Amino acid sequence: MKKLTQITIALLFTILSAYAQDSPYQAAMKKEIAKLMDADSLPVYQQSANAFARISQLNPNEWQPYYYEALACTFQGVDIHLPADKRDEVLARATEIAEKADAISKNNSEIVALQGFITMAKLSVDPAGRGQSLSAQVMQTFGKALAINEKNPRALVLLAQMEHGMAKFFGSGTEKSCGLAYESLASFATQDEAALKAALMPTWGKNLAEKMVKSCQ
């Protein structure tokens, strides 16, 4: 019996130390980030946004939970199955949350890129009506994200999408948008995904870049 106790304690320690590398915060974040990356429907995105909101209430000084919550809201906001007023509502929420992230981590290329993404989503709700006023703002925000980190692959691929839309509108060539897409994919290739994931940093957007590059070829 004594032996059993010893084994139990030893086992418990090994189990605990295996988890000890991750704080509850990190464990929860990793699990939810993985879920968000696999999400494919509006209710799942909402569940994801809620999960990050639960994490932020315990960790109000971390920017990542806000970042991912806003991202989960933005993914809902670009879904054309949602009525326009609901899209605006969820994007207003995304804006608010992203501002909280920005207040914690100033001049963060990832947060600025997300803010550009949110504005881009707002534009997509009514391109004809909002294009004139918002397109300049979108370009400028991505420009700012790239000024902080010129290799930010998410800012690059989103900017590529924006340029692609504008080139289509003006009937001009796609060289610029394709160039940005290639640049983005190259940047994705050099990023150390495992290390970024361990640091809870954003890694999403690679398939978007791949899809764009494919359409450019």
Next chain:
Amino acid sequence: MKTLSILFFLLTSFAVLAQAVISGKISDQKGAAVPGANVYLKGTYDGTSSDADGKFIFSTNASGNQIVTVQAVGFKTQEVTLELKGRPVALDIALHETINQLNAVTITAGAMEAGDEKKSVVLKPLDIVTTSGAMGNITAALLTLPGTSTIGNDGRLFVRGGDASETAIYIDGLQVGNAFGSTTSNVPTRNRFSANLFKGSFFSTGGYSAEYGQALSSTLALNTVDLPMRNQSDVSIMSLGGGYTQTLVKDNRALTASANYYNLAPYQALVKQNFDWEKAPSNWDSEVSLRQKWGNAVKGNAGFIKAYFHTEGSNMVIWQKIPGDNGRGDRVKLHNRYHYGNISFRHSGNKGWFFYGGVALSHNKDNVQLNAADVRQVNQIFHSKIVAVKDFSPQFSIKNGLEFYAKSYSESLLDENRKRDFTDNQFNHFIEASYYFSNRLIMVAGLRTGHSALAKQTWFTPRFSVAYKVNNQGQFSFAAGKFKQLPEEKLRVLQTDLKNSAATHYILNYFIVNNNRTFRAEAFYKNYNNLVTYKGPASNPNNIALNGSGYAKGVDFFLRDKKTIKDTDFWITYSFVDSKRKFAAYEQEVQPSFAPKHNGSVVVKHFVTAIKSLVGTSWSWNSGYTYDDPNLAGEMQRKTKAYSDLSVSISYLPKPNVIFHVACSNVLGRQNVFGYKYAAQPDEAGSYASQPIGQGAKRFLFAGLFITLSKDKKANQLNNL
């Protein structure tokens, strides 16, 4: 191995024992399921989201007294305290809705908004400049909206049987005096301010807020752009002149400076004119605007200060024929100098406080030479305003404002060294409370109090409005109010103790936006009291009194559709106005010349990607203007034939930063007549000779090239068209 399985069994069962399962349903007050709500135990990671039926279930290791928090978009966050003892807990929670500014009902009675994101807008800022026939003139674009009448020989805003002086215009909440360029009679004018200054506008055709006063019919509030996006230079080369604008932006501040020059002489040398110009109108203007942002919106202490200065000058000499006279007629020379400046701020503080206000000064000087007589008229308006808004809850807010006006006017006969003038100080206070009973029902009540030192009069004008949303898209609003306005300067200077004219408005509105289609229907009734009456001609009135009265009633419709026809956006308006008033020198109530009964317009915009061009057309029509024929008994006995104008325009974008714009008004070359001028005295046969008041030219053709230079090659001047 066996030991290990036992161990795992023990460990998991231990965990299960300590866990409490919390489950239940989230609904609204009516019992409908709320899906996607965030339900969690405060201070832990334990929680979940409600499913499509509002149901939720989650487990927690926590025990003792705990708080369950429920959050859902559109609802107030709710907290429930419960004690966990390791046993399952059932919990059904009914949430209370919050007032959601994006989707809640808004008051649309009398109001037409142009803006970017709000739901109740009928126009986007861009529409003002891409409407053909508008030629970049804000007012001309507004004339395609319901409730307005196109008065082609005037060019200003005439709303629902009211004359142009009954519309007050504001920039960033501060009044603008002489917002329209000075002109001679029957030569149409345009708004002095360039459309690209503004990010949005609020145009009310009646029943407006207690924030606005001294306007019997209508208000137009224009809001300037906050921070421009980038450093850029804009160059415009037009058939009528040219301009240059430089914008500099750094961090939270921006500077814009611009200069423009227009001269119609070269154009008029090429295209035959109906008017007898000795010197074609020419105009220069220059503007500077500065803006500074401060604070952090997230932390709740943020604001904006804007300063804007505009100065311009214009000249023209025209000969105006006298009916029954074969000569060239009267020679009118006009020289105008105009300045407008304002400094405005807004600041949102903590605890639901919001402040805004500012100061503005308009100064207008006209030197008019009518044949040999030299007259100088100077009009000046100083306006200052401070407003505090307090949100007591998301449902309830109160707005409180103080305003001071100093208005002065003088006219002098320069040769005879004669001068008359007046100065009036006006004090105003307004208070307005808004209460949302729910997202479907809002009520606003306000009271505006005013005092004029010169008229020695104090007045109270109550305003009320209510709006109810019948389903997710459609809503009804009702507005009513009293409105006062002192007579025009030219009359007040003759008799300075003239008191207010008054109007009462009742408006019922239905508004629906659904899937890129907007429909608006409105019925109104307005009555006028104490309108100015006088004897003799308008140029030399006597016996000035406030003995006039009148009414205006009607309905109008607006339909905008961006969906039915691909890549095409169009709107149709129809306004019916039945108005009669006893005013000016009229002895009885007559239908005024500026209130045609039936008015309509159709605006179509179509983007053709193949030729990178925006093609537009607009048609505006009314059933004709009444006029007085002294050869007949009675007053305002006759009516002109119907007015109709079809305009077309095309904007070609060869490159994203270059726009080539061509527009032509009245392409069909219709000879529109706005009324008739009669001789002051009958001829030998005893009849009064007449002469039609018509258009300056059959058509007006405009061409312009707009180039934007900036680091961002995509930027352009769409706003200038």
